[in-house]
Amino acid sequence: MRNEPGMAVYDAGLRLEAYRFHRSFPKHFHDHYVIGYIEDGQGALVCRDVEYALKKGDLILYNPGDSHSCAESGAALDYWGLHIPRETMLDLTEELTGQRTLPAFSRNVLSDPEAGWDFRALHKQIMMGSREFGREERLLLLLSRLLRLCGRPREAPAPAGREAVERACAYMERHYGERVTLDRLCGEAGLSRSALLRAFAREKGVTPYHYLENLRIGQARKLLEQGVPPAEAALRTGFSDQSHFTNYFSRFIGLAPGAYREIFAGKEEPTHEK
Structure with a gap:
């Protein structure tokens, strides 16, 4: 490989x-x-x-x-x-x-x-x-x-049976830069730990922790595209240290954070006529 x-x-x-x-x-x-x-x-x-x-x-x-x-x-x-x-x-x-x-x-x-x-x-x-x-x-x-x-x-909004998972997701989308605990997610969803893990796997195909890490990587990508240094991007998106951030980012994106940031150097926003 x-x-x-x-x-x-x-x-x-x-x-x-x-x-x-x-x-x-x-x-x-x-x-x-x-x-x-x-x-x-x-x-x-x-x-x-x-x-x-x-x-x-x-x-x-x-x-x-x-x-x-x-x-x-x-x-x-x-x-x-x-x-x-x-x-x-x-x-x-x-x-x-x-x-x-x-x-x-x-x-x-x-x-x-x-x-x-x-x-x-x-x-x-x-x-x-x-x-x-x-x-x-x-x-x-x-x-x-x-x-x-x-x-x-695109599918219509999730039915009531999936609302618990969506509440947990919404919480992570608001607080991805902070320390997020499984107990807090269970409280937001109104489910026990085991019930939340089963529901999350069924609805999202990943665990809550992996969902959170993907959210953080997605937000870090946006910051890097804006020219934010990797160390600051790691801090602002809730990664425990830059080494963890670099390893995780490289594993999922295929490029190191610094190399990813470089492809947007000098990026200009095009104008669009309506």
Whole structure:
């Protein structure tokens, strides 16, 4: 198994990030959308408790909050990915459908040569730093095809039976930078420890602690994108020390915090005409 440093590029015009990794990832989730592609190799993906055998040419689709892990199985993986923030996805979906609503991918793994070709061409342009408008066309064409193949509206708010878990999540989203205890989460949810752990695993696919760590990583990413030094980002997001933060961030993002911060150096916000 190879766990090499990744490559990453931020495209200010498209407002998304492109990555290339040769590595596996432990169980985690994102607060953004991911469109990935297996350029080479084989892997075993577990997403939303469903197992997939990944092969060359497969597209991988994650909605925000989809819990997943990936390990190599056989030939080493060459994974290409696009990370699309929610606000960017809202704008893209509105342009394609006329509806300003977040979509949801109904499938996590897809084999479609046409979409794969569009993805590879777009990813190469972004990684090379192209600013030609052809990459905007390719992004819209790719997303349009994916939505036709496996898109559906985002689910309605959680029913009453899931409200306890959502209360615990809301508490962590407000207090991720502080010390959070399991007892406090149980109090917020109104459940015992064992009941909360079972409910959390069922609804979110991860434990409360892993959910909190993912929240902290997500917030740290935003701070690093704004140029905040890694040590300060670690402190502001509740990590016990910078070493813990660096190890955790590198494990889940594929880049060290300092290297991730560098890809946003000189980042400019594009103007948008309505």
